[in-house]
Amino acid sequence: MTAEFLAPLRLSLNSAALVSNWLWLRTQSGNAACGAAIKADGYGLGVEGVMRRLMQAGCRDFFVATWAEAREVLPLLADGISLSVLHGVRAEDMTLALGSRAQPVLNSAEQVARWKAAGGGPCDVMIDTGMNRLGIGMDDIVPGMLGGLEIITLMSHLACADEDHDMNVLQLGAFRHARQAYPARRYSLANSAGIFLGADYAFDLTRPGIALYGGIARSECEGNIRAVVTPQAQILQRRNIPGGASVGYGAQYVAADPRETATINIGYADGYLRNLGSYGAAVADGVRLPIIGRVSMDLVGLDVSDRPDLREGDWVDMEYNLPLLSAASGLSQYELLTGLGSRFDRCWV
């Protein structure tokens, strides 16, 4: 750890695991290129650190949500790297978009008209094949509407790729029609989970997000996708409490017998949400330290009776097995990552 990291809480981010996940997803993508969704600050990991490592591993195609996100990584864009802005272009974005090396993913007739009228350069187009979220509905494409655009990637997004749902085949069929009808340099349909629906879904480019960061998007990822993120927090204080004493707001935890406790520097304002308190734990050298009492905004209580050696200033890991914590808490694996707040130092190891 270098001296620049001073916060009492940090995300330990495993570079080798991130790269290994991308390389595996690339293999699973067959002949298709494998891109990376890095929106929402790289799913909470820190977009710059993610993008640098994936570029070095060979990734060439990146996806952010907004132009504000694009602006953050524009300085990193080397030759041959493409950055697509999934939410397209609003009027407010045009100045930045027209002068930028990033390209919009045009999602509506209005966005297409705006881009054409401004003489915009290369772009992507999102076709809606049944999710009804973003994208031009295939029935709404009138003849000539996409003509005159320099479409790099024509894409669509799967609503139910993480399940074996009828929607998948319907969307695949609709996307195949779109591919026949609308010329583009390449075609892209699959997110992380879509990669495992079969080779048919890969087309020319896949767009994984969650699995890069350790999410188990489908069962095929188990044993192949490695965990990347471990939140860590520093012990601020250690205390001995007698039987009958309570810990934290609402006095919800009451010690049955004398316990030793520690208060650590992490809380719901860091994305360590209150309902994780019931399932979560910290770990120190393999010893599980259960959370006691309510999670506070900035603090969490632990039972450290099994680790008499832990002191003020020592660090503990938070258990952060994404599929297990998701199943227990009802939060999605996506929420467990993207909620991780700005107070963490993000430390790549």
Ligand SMILES: *Cc1c(COP(=O)(O)O)cnc(C)c1O
């Ligand atoms: C977020 C997103 C992805 C990545 O999805 P994951 O489920 O995280 O793999 C791919 N494509 C689009 C259009 C997205 O919005």
